[in-house]
Structures are given as structure tokens and as C-alpha cells.
Amino acid sequence: MTQLIGLTAGLLTTIAFLPQVIKTWKMRSAKDLSLSTFSLFFVGVALWLVYGVISNDLPIILTNVFTLILAGILLFFKLKFK
Amino acid sequence: MTQLIGLTAGLLTTIAFLPQVIKTWKMRSAKDLSLSTFSLFFVGVALWLVYGVISNDLPIILTNVFTLILAGILLFFKLKFK
Numbered sequence: 462m463t464q465l466i467g468l469t470a471g472l473l474t475t476i477a478f479l480p481q482v483i484k485t486w487k488m489r490s491a492k493d494l495s496l497s498t499f500s501l502f503f504v505g506v507a508l509w510l511v512y513g514v515i516s517n518d519l520p521i522i523l524t525n526v527f528t529l530i531l532a533g534i535l536l537f538f539k540l541k542f543k
Numbered sequence: 544m545t546q547l548i549g550l551t552a553g554l555l556t557t558i559a560f561l562p563q564v565i566k567t568w569k570m571r572s573a574k575d576l577s578l579s580t581f582s583l584f585f586v587g588v589a590l591w592l593v594y595g596v597i598s599n600d601l602p603i604i605l606t607n608v609f610t611l612i613l614a615g616i617l618l619f620f621k622l623k624f625k
Contacts, residue, residue: 466590467591467598469587470587471591473583473587474583474587475587477583477584478580479580480577480579480583481577481579481580483577484577484579485577488575490575492574492575493566493570493572493573493575493576494576495562495563495565497559497562497566498566502555502556502559502560505552505554505556506556508549508555509549509552509556512545
């Protein structure tokens with residue numbers, strides 16, 4: 462049960478950024494998004510990935526690879542669309 | 544060293560949302576923010592908190608309490624400012 466809650470939590474906080482990627486792509490606008498937020502978040506998720514690799518923890522690696530890709534796309538959109 | 548990376552990662556992914564809260568408050572605009580993203584993220588972080596409480600894991604509890612507050616404020620702003 463505890464593990465199921467953890468897995469659901471990880472799944473939700475990972476896929477959460479997909480609708481933002483789709484919305485920003487469609488609107489071609491990232492004016493309201495904070496550059497600091499997505500920069501800090503990108504570096505933080507990258508460090509979670511490093512942590513997962515060092516700890517050899519597959520769930521941490523998998524969720525953070527996916528989140529890193531989404532966060533990277535959002536950071537790129539922010540710089541591109543302003 | 545591994546623990547330091549994990550702590551830094553947790554700190555960054557938590558404080559990351561603070562500049563977004565400040566920016567959205569100042570601009571009074573959340574048009575570009577995805578409601579689905581912040582709804583899913585809020586529920587996901589709440590589940591991480593439940594997971595932390597059940598697992599009696601203080602770092603997970605602390606980081607997710609703070610992130611939950613920030614995510615809750617952003618969700619409120621999104622509904623308030625549109």
C-alpha cells in the first residue's frame with residue numbers, strides 16, 4: 462500500500478508537466494512562466510537523476526529522466542517564446 | 544556525498560516554485576500556466592507527503608510540506624487570476 466502511494470505520487474508529479482508542455486507549445490507563449498523556477502527545477506531534477514544513478518534506484522532514475530525531459534522542453538520554450 | 548546530492552536536489556526542486564509564486568503574484572496573470580499541470584502536481588505532492596508520513600521519512604515530509612504550500616498557492620492563483 463505504501464509503495465503504491467509512492468508510485469502514484471511519482472507518476473503524478475512526473476506526468477504533471479506534460480499538459481504544461483502541450484499548452485505552452487500550442488499557445489506559443491511562456492510569458493507567465495518563471496525562468497528562475499524552470500531553471501532551478503531543471504537543475505534540481507538533474508541532481509535527483511545523479512542521486513538515483515549513484516544510489517542505483519531505478520524508480521528515481523526513471524521518473525526523473527522523464528521529468529528532466531519535460532522540464533528541459535519547458536525551459537527551452539521559455540527561452541524561445543519568452 | 545550521495546546524501547548531499549539528494550539534499551541539494553530536494554532543496555532545489557522545492558524552492559524552485561517560489562519565484563513562480565512571486566512572479567504570478569506580481570503580474571496578476573496565470574494565463575500561460577496549465578491548470579492540469581498544477582492540479583496533478585498538487586495531488587502528486589500531497590501523495591508524496593502521505594508517503595513520507597507513512598514511511599516516517601522526515602526529509603520527504605519537510606520538502607513536500609513546503610512544496611505543497613507553494614503548489615497550493617499557484618493552484619489558487621491560477622483559479623483566481625485565470
